[in-house]
Amino acid sequence: MNPILRWAGSKRKVLSNLRGLSPASFQRYFEPFAGSAVLFFDLLPKSAVLGDLNPEVIATYTAIRDTPEEVCDYLYSVPKTREAYYTLRELTPETLTNTQRAARLVFLMKSCFNGVYRTNRQGRFNVPLGSHFFSLPTRDDIYSASNFLAEVDLICGDFSTAINKAQSGDFVYLDPPYSDGNRFRGEYSYQGSFQSADQERLILACRDLTDRGVKVLLSFKECETLCHGLNDWSMRKINVTRSVAGFSHSRRLAREILACNY
Numbered sequence: 001m002n003p004i005l006r007w008a009g010s011k012r013k014v015l016s017n018l019r020g021l022s023p024a025s026f027q028r029y030f031e032p033f034a035g036s037a038v039l040f041f042d043l044l045p046k047s048a049v050l051g052d053l054n055p056e057v058i059a060t061y062t063a064i065r066d067t068p069e070e071v072c073d074y075l076y077s078v079p080k081t082r083e084a085y086y087t088l089r090e091l092t093p094e095t096l097t098n099t100q101r102a103a104r105l106v107f108l109m110k111s112c113f114n115g116v117y118r119t120n121r122q123g124r125f126n127v128p129l130g131s132h133f134f135s136l137p138t139r140d141d142i143y144s145a146s147n148f149l150a151e152v153d154l155i156c157g158d159f160s161t162a163i164n165k166a167q168s169g170d171f172v173y174l175d176p177p178y179s180d181g182n183r184f185r186g187e188y189s190y191q192g193s194f195q196s197a198d199q200e201r202l203i204l205a206c207r208d209l210t211d212r213g214v215k216v217l218l219s220f221k222e223c224e225t226l227c228h229g230l231n232d233w234s235m236r237k238i239n240v241t242r243s244v245a246g247f248s249h250s251r252r253l254a255r256e257i258l259a260c261n262y
């Protein structure tokens with residue numbers, strides 16, 4: 001099924017590569033950098049763990065799983081206007097219920113500039129309205145997503161927390177954000193967001209998962225540290241179009257690596 005969130009850096013365009021490289025069978029599926037979780041919504045595993053550092057993403061999936069009807073009612077009550085966009089943008093998510101947070105995030109991401117999630121130094125979402133309002137997911141889409149999320153553990157936090165639970169026979173898909181070292185310029189720019197400095201601990205995590213018998217697929221922007229650190233893994237290079245710094249005028253072709261330990 002189609003993902004519910006519009007998300008910069010989503011794996012929609014390379015989904016067939018990911019699907020082709022995913023193991024034919026596994027026990028539990030883990031996606032600790034979930035975002036719009038394109039691969040999860042394609043594979044529809046029976047048992048899964050989805051994680052993300054962004055609390056809005058996890059609140060959204062939690063509400064869609066537990067209260068899909070209320071999410072729809074709120075979502076479809078918002079008019080597609082500039083005023084409504086900025087009114088929703090100014091709300092403080094921590095004061096809202098999960099249902100309200102879910103409807104707010106789905107609406108903002110479908111209407112914001114380039115589908116980028118970025119916050120200011122105070123942690124407030126500050127992306128301007130985009131050029132048009134994309135169609136919202138239908139009620140059927142949200143109810144289907146709710147069914148597929150029914151048995152999913154949702155974890156808000158660093159990727160290391162979600163993968164702790166992976167065991168032999170499980171499959172982990174890792175899709176860390178592109179990073180240029182400036183946390184206010186990336187696609188997901190907020191406190192704690194994955195940076196180049198985190199690549200070393202990602203390599204250690206990959207080694208640890210391998211030792212525990214877990215199958216791991218990792219996608220990343222071509223870089224010396226990860227290519228060198230995982231040089232005994234099987235690697236495939238693909239070209240993807242990415243918007244650099246979240247601006248469409250700087251969209252360009254990037255080289256991405258798909259690496260796996262199986």
Ligand SMILES: C[S@@+](CC[C@H](N)C(=O)[O-])C[C@H]1O[C@@H](n2cnc3c(N)ncnc32)[C@H](O)[C@@H]1O
Nearest residue numbers: 010011033035036037038053158159175193194
């Ligand atoms: C490239 S996106 C994932 C896109 C996803 N594969 C999809 O198909 O939409 C990376 C995600 O990692 C999240 N993230 C950033 N830093 C993180 C961290 N340290 N631990 C866990 N998630 C993180 C971001 O919020 C973002 O949703």
